[in-house]
Amino acid sequence: MNLQEDDHPHVFPESRKPGEILFVTISMMIAIALLAAVPWQTTWLEGKGLAAQPRFWPTLSLGGVVLFGLMNAMSRVRVTRTPGRWQEAAVWLRSLEFIAWYMLYVLAIPMIGYLLATLAFCAGLALRMGYRGKTVWIAAAFGLFVVLFFKTGMNVKIPSGAIYELAPEQLRYILIRYF
Numbered sequence: 397m398n399l400q401e402d403d404h405p406h407v408f409p410e411s412r413k414p415g416e417i418l419f420v421t422i423s424m425m426i427a428i429a430l431l432a433a434v435p436w437q438t439t440w441l442e443g444k445g446l447a448a449q450p451r452f453w454p455t456l457s458l459g460g461v462v463l464f465g466l467m468n469a470m471s472r473v474r475v476t477r478t479p480g481r482w483q484e485a486a487v488w489l490r491s492l493e494f495i496a497w498y499m500l501y502v503l504a505i506p507m508i509g510y511l512l513a514t515l516a517f518c519a520g521l522a523l524r525m526g527y528r529g530k531t532v533w534i535a536a537a538f539g540l541f542v543v544l545f546f547k548t549g550m551n552v553k554i555p556s557g558a559i560y561e562l563a564p565e566q567l568r569y570i571l572i573r574y575f
Contacts, residue, residue, distance in 0.1 A: 411475060411476045411477070411478050412472050412475050412476065412477045412478055413478060413484075414478050414479065414480030414481050414483065414484040415480070415481050415484030415485055415488075416472060417469060417472065417473065417477075417481075418481055418484070418485055420465045420468050420469045420472075421465075421469070423461060423465050424461065424462050424465040424466065424469075427458045427461035427462045427465070428462060430454075430458050431455065431458045431459065431462065434451050434454060434455050434458070435451075437451075438450045438451035438454065439451070494521075497517070497520070497521060497524070500517075501513055501514075501516075501517040504516070504517075505554065505555065505557065506555050506557060506558060507557055507558050507559065508557045508558075508559050509556060509557025509559055509560055509571065509575065510543055510547055510554045510555075510556070510557065510575065511540075511543050511547075511557075511571075511575040512557065512559070513557070514539040514540075514542055514543050515536050515539045515540065515543075517539065518535040518536055518538055518539030518542075519532050519535050519536045519539065521535065522534075522535035522536075543575060547574060547575060548574045548575070556571065556572040560572055
């Protein structure tokens with residue numbers, strides 16, 4: 397049976413994906429910067445074996461990122477480039493918006509409490525993603541479930557909100573303890 401060229405799986409693509417070299421370069425630069433910080437961020441413990449040293453595994457992992465990134469870059473640099481590198485980078489930058497959403501959530505918890513912050517975060521993200529109507533209520537219900545599961549059920553210690561201080565004394569204890 398003759399297999400035509402289109403019948404072969406594309407296990408080894410013949411062109412680079414947009415942003416592939418850019419991603420490898422950024423990953424290697426971050427890994428090299430973290431490798432440079434290893435001596436200041438970790439210690440060497442006398443009398444411990446190499447695998448028990450606090451800096452061994454992070455150094456090995458970051459070295460692997462640099463080594464395999466370099467091998468990837470060297471193997472892909474001569475391959476035909478698919479246009480769209482900067483459009484791909486723009487997609488990566490747009491995704492940083494969600495880090496900002498999370499940071500806003502983390503900053504809101506000490507002010508408005510875990511319950512209100514989680515409800516606002518879940519509903520706000522649902523609205524941001526374009527959902528409307530019943531789906532926003534489902535997202536808010538999920539937020540309530542998260543609060544009840546972690547704070548009430550699992551008794552995870554999460555700082556209470558400053559807004560809880562405005563509640564009457566009997567309700568304040570319940571809000572701080574369970575929500």
